Structures are given as structure tokens and as C-alpha cells.
Amino acid sequence: MPITVAALRETAAGERRVAITPEMAKKLRGKGLRVLLEHDAGRAAGFPDSSYAEAEFADAAGVLAQADLLACVLPPDNAVFAGLREGSVVVGQLRPYGAADRVAALAAHKLTAFSLELLPRTTRAQAMDVLSSQAAVAGYRAMLIAAEASPKFFPMLTTAAGTIRPSKVLVIGAGVAGLQAIATARRLGAQTEGYDVRPETREQVESLGAKFLELGVSAAGSGGYARELSAEERAAQQQALAEHLKSIDVIVTTAAVPGRPAPKILTAAMVDGMKPGALIVDLAAEGGGNCELTRPGERVEHGGVVILGPLNLPAGAPLHASEMYARNVFNFVELLVHDGALQPDFNDELVARSCLSHAGETRFSA
Amino acid sequence: MPITVAALRETAAGERRVAITPEMAKKLRGKGLRVLLEHDAGRAAGFPDSSYAEAEFADAAGVLAQADLLACVLPPDNAVFAGLREGSVVVGQLRPYGAADRVAALAAHKLTAFSLELLPRTTRAQAMDVLSSQAAVAGYRAMLIAAEASPKFFPMLTTAAGTIRPSKVLVIGAGVAGLQAIATARRLGAQTEGYDVRPETREQVESLGAKFLELGVSAAGSGGYARELSAEERAAQQQALAEHLKSIDVIVTTAAVPGRPAPKILTAAMVDGMKPGALIVDLAAEGGGNCELTRPGERVEHGGVVILGPLNLPAGAPLHASEMYARNVFNFVELLVHDGALQPDFNDELVARSCLSHAGETRFSA
Structure with missing residues (x-):
């Protein structure tokens, strides 16, 4: 048999x-x-x-x-x-x-x-790496959802009645999902930035034609994941980030540490400082979210900013x-x-x- | 005062x-x-x-x-x-x-x-042309909705576990909305075709990097719109189209004649011949739709093919x-x-x- x-x-x-x-x-x-x-x-x-x-x-x-x-x-x-x-x-x-x-x-x-x-994240395991293959789908879909939900165009548009400027998109976390989200935002013509606490991701972000956002905090960890930041490091990161977010139209967050709750990177105060019409898509919603205001599976509106916490994104493609x-x-x-x-x-x-x-x-x- | x-x-x-x-x-x-x-x-x-x-x-x-x-x-x-x-x-x-x-x-x-x-569609009127400006938004958003609803990736994806082929996307109608839909599908990396009964649109479709689909029927009209096809012309167009649709993953239809019901281009029989998982987004839903099966504002599933008839697309951006x-x-x-x-x-x-x-x-x- x-x-x-x-x-x-x-x-x-x-x-x-x-x-x-x-x-x-x-x-x-x-x-x-x-x-x-x-x-x-x-x-x-x-x-x-x-x-x-x-x-x-x-x-x-x-x-x-x-x-x-x-x-x-x-x-x-x-x-x-x-x-x-x-x-x-x-x-x-x-x-x-x-x-x-x-x-x-x-x-x-x-x-x-x-x-x-x-599975260990070794070269031999790559062909079996379901986390990577499904994260690629999740990152792509998160950015499509963002583009669709945003009140703004992603690409620049030149019309007889003048020009529409491209959207400013920030992707937080430059793992497989984050890089795929960056690639998708770039394809759609947005002005795209990537941020990750691991400085070695800079090259990957830049290779996709996006700008690497520099906040002056490093958290290189082991096994391809970021280590958790200290309280002090997080405060410095958050202050610099809050300032930067005031100009951003769309944020996709993708920061996850396996087996732990998702790190809270975006505070309610940061969201308060954002423009009305800005949008956050929190890909880490399943682990509780990278934004304090995320409610998994729901749409939250906070002072004109919309926060989406979609679940099981790969199932959508x-x-x-x-x-x-x-x-x-x-x-x-x-x-x-x-x-x-x-x-x-x-x-x-x-x-x-x-x-x-x-x-x-x-x-x-x- | x-x-x-x-x-x-x-x-x-x-x-x-x-x-x-x-x-x-x-x-x-x-x-x-x-x-x-x-x-x-x-x-x-x-x-x-x-x-x-x-x-x-x-x-x-x-x-x-x-x-x-x-x-x-x-x-x-x-x-x-x-x-x-x-x-x-x-x-x-x-x-x-x-x-x-x-x-x-x-x-x-x-x-x-x-x-x-x-407004007449003259050069002087272009800066006031709300049909064009809003159609550009509609075409962009229709393609985003299509990409988000499709069970397939639009771009090619190369992973450690092999390659995912790009989606085959067809846009029917190459007016302002259709061209913007084509541009968006191309940006997203899909293998994109455009079709219009007006042969003069070929150059515009090709200038966006898409292929012009040749079905052997011409309906050049006046004022930048297509004239209505004769019954015979429509039959020939439909037979050639039905055959072609068997290989298509995503269709966005954009054919509208102002002040008249939208022309029915996609029949139920054509949809029957399409692949399970294929998707139609009917931008002409407000005028009754370019597909026989479209229900304005609704999602219809027909033999594994999904037909979306979104309304007032510009309001979404x-x-x-x-x-x-x-x-x-x-x-x-x-x-x-x-x-x-x-x-x-x-x-x-x-x-x-x-x-x-x-x-x-x-x-x-x-």
C-alpha cells in the first residue's frame, strides 16, 4: 500500500x-x-x-x-x-x-x-518556509487594502485640471511581509519609506526603490527577527516617529515577534498627531496589533484617522x-x-x- | 457685495x-x-x-x-x-x-x-471635464478593487518555493477610466490587455505597456465615444471575445455611452466559459452594467466566477x-x-x- x-x-x-x-x-x-x-x-x-x-x-x-x-x-x-x-x-x-x-x-x-x-530560518528550510511564503501574500494584500481604503491616490496623476501628488506611504517592519508591502506601494507609484529597527534591512528597503527611515535606534536580533527594545530605546524611537508621522498618508505596520504579542509601536498620541484622512493598516492585528488603537478584525476611526486590523490576509488571495x-x-x-x-x-x-x-x-x- | x-x-x-x-x-x-x-x-x-x-x-x-x-x-x-x-x-x-x-x-x-x-469634449473644456477627472479615479479604484478581490496575485512572485505567474488582466473600453485601469494593472505587474471597438485607441493602450486585443470589429464614433454596434458586428465581437476570455483571470469593463444604458458586452454564456476563480469588475454597473450578470452594487457568483458591480467609485477616493x-x-x-x-x-x-x-x-x- x-x-x-x-x-x-x-x-x-x-x-x-x-x-x-x-x-x-x-x-x-x-x-x-x-x-x-x-x-x-x-x-x-x-x-x-x-x-x-x-x-x-x-x-x-x-x-x-x-x-x-x-x-x-x-x-x-x-x-x-x-x-x-x-x-x-x-x-x-x-x-x-x-x-x-x-x-x-x-x-x-x-x-x-x-x-x-x-522550522529554523536556514537556507535549506527556505523551500518549506510557510511563514515567508504566506507573509509575502499578507504584505501584498495589506498594501492593496491600504490603497483601496485611502481617500487619496497612490500614484501621481497629471490631468488637464492640474497634478495630484503621490501619497506618502510608510511601512514599519521590513521582514518578508514588509518588503512585499513596500514593493507593492512602489509599484502603485507612492512615495514610499520603510522602517525597521534592524539596520541591516536598509539595503533591502533601498533595493526596492524606497527610502529607509532613520530614527536612530537599532535592535538587531537573532534568527532574522528583531530583539525587543528597551524602554529607553522605545521612547527615543517613538518620539522621532511621532514627529515624522505628521506628514504620512498611509502606514502599514508589519512588526511581529513569533510567539509573543506584537510590539506596540504606534501610540494613540502619535495617531492624534496624524492628518485627517490618514490610514493605518495593521498587519500584526492577529498578535494584538502594532498600534495601540487596533482592534483585530475591525475598522476604528480616531480623530479622522482610520485604523484597519485585517485578519488572516493570506486567505484573501x-x-x-x-x-x-x-x-x-x-x-x-x-x-x-x-x-x-x-x-x-x-x-x-x-x-x-x-x-x-x-x-x-x-x-x-x- | x-x-x-x-x-x-x-x-x-x-x-x-x-x-x-x-x-x-x-x-x-x-x-x-x-x-x-x-x-x-x-x-x-x-x-x-x-x-x-x-x-x-x-x-x-x-x-x-x-x-x-x-x-x-x-x-x-x-x-x-x-x-x-x-x-x-x-x-x-x-x-x-x-x-x-x-x-x-x-x-x-x-x-x-x-x-x-x-460640456463638449473640446480642448478648451478639458480643464472643466468632470467626466474625465472622475473617470480617472473610477478606473484606478476599479482595478484596485479587482486586485484585492482576486484569488491570485497580480505580479509575478519569485520565492524559494518556486515562481507564481502574473495574472492575466483584460480591460474592456479604453476611455479615460479604461486607460487608468490599464495603467494600474500594469503598475501592479499584471499581464495586461486592453480592448476597445475604436481602433484609434490601440496606440494609447500600447503606450501604457499593455497589449491591444484584436477582435476584428471597429466602431469608431463621434465625440470621443464609440458608436453602438450592429447586431452582426456584436455577434462577431462576442464570439471572438468568448474564446479569448477562457484564459483571463480578471476583467474590468468600462464601456459607457452617455445617456444610454451600458452596452451588454459580456454574456452569461461567456462567463460560463471562464475559469473558476476568475473575477469581473463592472465599472458600468451604474448604467446597468457591461455584463449580463452584473447586479449594480452587489457581488454575484456564477459558476465560480465573481462579478462585482461597484457604484460611485470616485467617492471612494x-x-x-x-x-x-x-x-x-x-x-x-x-x-x-x-x-x-x-x-x-x-x-x-x-x-x-x-x-x-x-x-x-x-x-x-x-
Whole structure:
């Protein structure tokens, strides 16, 4: 019997992605694996069942009963784990931080679970890096949402009745999401600045044709993330930022530290100083937001400034987000399969560091 | 007493623009005119009362009682006209087609009304051309809405897990709105095509870096608009188009003939042939739509294809749309003022052709 790689229809609110695309189903079959999907698993992403030439379909219970490996985008309800056979593998964004019950449930059902957010950010892991691939979608979409919600044009416009000046856009945080947001603002013709506490991001910001905003505070950290700033450093950063924000039309914030609440960078006082009609899109809303006034999933108006806190941005471009996600999953699954069998090699740091549970044991603590 | 140029807060649903901006209030004052606004007239556009250094404020009734010239974005309720003094002037987009009651009310109250949509499309009129300035905003916003609603990325994206191909975008109708939509799709990195029945638009489409779609039907008309196609021409156009649409991810339609229902270009059968996940944004929704399936102001899903029919797109970018609109109004008002008095010269074709009513007489018939 070949290994059965399976995926369910995602059930989180607003989720439209799927962990296995037709392209990846074909590649899995090419590796001698069987692909089994829940009916309509890819439909919301733009992949009707008919587009999967290389997959079989069943209802959710049937999929779980036959799955050797279940791939998911977001963690399913813990009840789903009970439907899998002991020793089965679960791969996906399992969001283990603050979710001890989920990790315990995976271990209790003797599942071998891998949370792809925990992969080390090494060169070898890049092809499986779901945080990066989905952050690229989030950054792009956050800037589109900003452009659409702004009362101003992004590009300069020259008309018979005179010229419209381009918008001034600031992106805070120059990780993958921030850089994609900068690239999108630049494409749209806005006058674009990027800011990050890590000075080594300057070159990347500038390579996109944006200006690097200099506030005189550095917080180079490890693993590609910023370290947390001291209280003093934050005060200096905030004062310089507040002054600068008075001229800005649109801010997209993208500063996140994994497993921790999002750092509060924009205070209510800063927003008070901004122009009426200015707009903030807080991509870190899921982690509580980079702006004090952000309410996750909502639109807040504060003295003429609008603050949007959109959630699960990658789900809004589900076709391409799924394509990238499924490729990440496929590359990770390849690591686990040896001689046609699922044999995770726990000496491989990619396997070891992403593992949440194995053989009844918990291997993760937040 | 100087002439009083006035504006009310617009009251149409969703309308956020204002006919007089702070910049234009200043220019009107510079011409020796008095500017009088209703409280909060510009607030929704991003212009709080405090931003008008050169204007006075009153309530709506007070504004009407003192106005010599009332500027508006969209036509106010007919009841508003009763509040103006006889002989006063009204300037704006008065939407006279199919609105005989409005034209009659303007004449009955002995108002001199100018509908800027009726200006001839001559070089001299360009600086007052509200259709063009607002269509530019509409085209830009329609494409942003399309990019945001599409399940696919517009630009090509190269990631560690492989490449995402750019979206294929088709813009139907290459007037001001269509060209701005094309420019926006190109900025966002989509593979962009433009189509228009007027072959002379090819050069403009190509100058934006887009491909001109050739379907073998020409309908060059007069006044910068397309003529209506014959039944035979339309059939040929539709067959070629239907075949082409099978490969398209996003369509923005912009084909409008003033004073007539929007031509139906996309049939239900064509939409049936499109890919699941494809998206249509119908900018002509207000005139009934270029797609048979469009429902004005709504989102329709048809066999996996989504059709959006957004209304009043310029109101969604109210700050810049108002800036352009107010400049158009200012340039027209300049035509009407001679030696500090309102003296429309009906020998001027711009004045004569835009006039709806004067001295108790109707001067327009749809």
C-alpha cells in the first residue's frame, strides 16, 4: 500500500486556502504516494474537485481513517485528531504557542506532528518556509487594502485640471511581509519609506526603490527577527516617529515577534498627531496589533484617522497563497519519506525542531 | 457685495466628495468671491472645516439663502432648489438624462443650471471635464478593487518555493477610466490587455505597456465615444471575445455611452466559459452594467466566477477626487464671472451646451 497523503476542507472562519493543490497532488503521485482529499477541499481556493486529476475524494471521516499524513493550512479542531490512526503524521501551521491543549491532544492520540512555523530560518528550510511564503501574500494584500481604503491616490496623476501628488506611504517592519508591502506601494507609484529597527534591512528597503527611515535606534536580533527594545530605546524611537508621522498618508505596520504579542509601536498620541484622512493598516492585528488603537478584525476611526486590523490576509488571495503553501508542504513531506515509507529522521534539525509530538510524547514547550 | 459661491454637504448615499476644497476656496477668494459652506461639507473628503482658511460656514438653509452660485458633486434633492433665490446659478454633475423632473424643478425656481457632464469634449473644456477627472479615479479604484478581490496575485512572485505567474488582466473600453485601469494593472505587474471597438485607441493602450486585443470589429464614433454596434458586428465581437476570455483571470469593463444604458458586452454564456476563480469588475454597473450578470452594487457568483458591480467609485477616493472635481468647477465658474458679477455668456458653446435651465426656461431635452 502506498502512503496516503490527505487534506481536509479547512474550517477556520474565512479560511479559503487548501494544503494540497492539483499541481502538488500530481507531484505527490509522481513520488508514488496516494493523495486523498475531502470533497470540495480546494473549492474556495479556486480548485474544484475536477481540477485534481491525481487525487481521490472521500468525506472527512473517510479521509481521516485512511490518512497516513494529514496536511493542513491552519490547525483543525482537536476533535479531528481523534479520527486519525495512531502513528499518523500531521503537517501544517499548527500554531503551538499558547495552545498547550492542542499539543497535548496530538501527543495523546500518538500522532507525529510537525508545525512548519517552527522550522529554523536556514537556507535549506527556505523551500518549506510557510511563514515567508504566506507573509509575502499578507504584505501584498495589506498594501492593496491600504490603497483601496485611502481617500487619496497612490500614484501621481497629471490631468488637464492640474497634478495630484503621490501619497506618502510608510511601512514599519521590513521582514518578508514588509518588503512585499513596500514593493507593492512602489509599484502603485507612492512615495514610499520603510522602517525597521534592524539596520541591516536598509539595503533591502533601498533595493526596492524606497527610502529607509532613520530614527536612530537599532535592535538587531537573532534568527532574522528583531530583539525587543528597551524602554529607553522605545521612547527615543517613538518620539522621532511621532514627529515624522505628521506628514504620512498611509502606514502599514508589519512588526511581529513569533510567539509573543506584537510590539506596540504606534501610540494613540502619535495617531492624534496624524492628518485627517490618514490610514493605518495593521498587519500584526492577529498578535494584538502594532498600534495601540487596533482592534483585530475591525475598522476604528480616531480623530479622522482610520485604523484597519485585517485578519488572516493570506486567505484573501487563496489560489496563489495555496500554491505557495502546498509547495512548502510538499518539500517538507519529501524530507519525511524514505523508500516509500514515512520515516522522519529526528537527527535532521528541520525535522527535530518542527516536531510537536511523537510516539505519545510532547516535544514542544512554548 | 461680492458673489457668494456655496456648497452643501453632499447627501447621496455613500457620497464623500465635496465640490469646493480648501485649495479652491482660496482661489475663489483670490478672485474676489465669497465662499460659504455648510458645516462639515468637506469632512468626509478629509477636509475638516478648520482646513478652510478662506471660507465662511452656515447651516444648509443659511447657505442656500445667501448663495449666488451653488456648486455640487451630485444633484441635490429637488427640495433644495426651492431654498435658492431666483436667478441663482447651480453648477455640478446634475445627471439630466432621464431626470426631467429635476430639470423642470430647476426651471420652475428660475435657476440657471449648468450640468458639467454636458460640456463638449473640446480642448478648451478639458480643464472643466468632470467626466474625465472622475473617470480617472473610477478606473484606478476599479482595478484596485479587482486586485484585492482576486484569488491570485497580480505580479509575478519569485520565492524559494518556486515562481507564481502574473495574472492575466483584460480591460474592456479604453476611455479615460479604461486607460487608468490599464495603467494600474500594469503598475501592479499584471499581464495586461486592453480592448476597445475604436481602433484609434490601440496606440494609447500600447503606450501604457499593455497589449491591444484584436477582435476584428471597429466602431469608431463621434465625440470621443464609440458608436453602438450592429447586431452582426456584436455577434462577431462576442464570439471572438468568448474564446479569448477562457484564459483571463480578471476583467474590468468600462464601456459607457452617455445617456444610454451600458452596452451588454459580456454574456452569461461567456462567463460560463471562464475559469473558476476568475473575477469581473463592472465599472458600468451604474448604467446597468457591461455584463449580463452584473447586479449594480452587489457581488454575484456564477459558476465560480465573481462579478462585482461597484457604484460611485470616485467617492471612494474622496480627497483626491474632490481636488480634481473642485478644480474643474473653479475653471467653469471663472467662465461665468465677468467684472465681479455672474454673467454667463450664452454665445460661448461651453456655457450654452451645458445649460439645463435659465430664466424659467428648460434648455435641455434628453
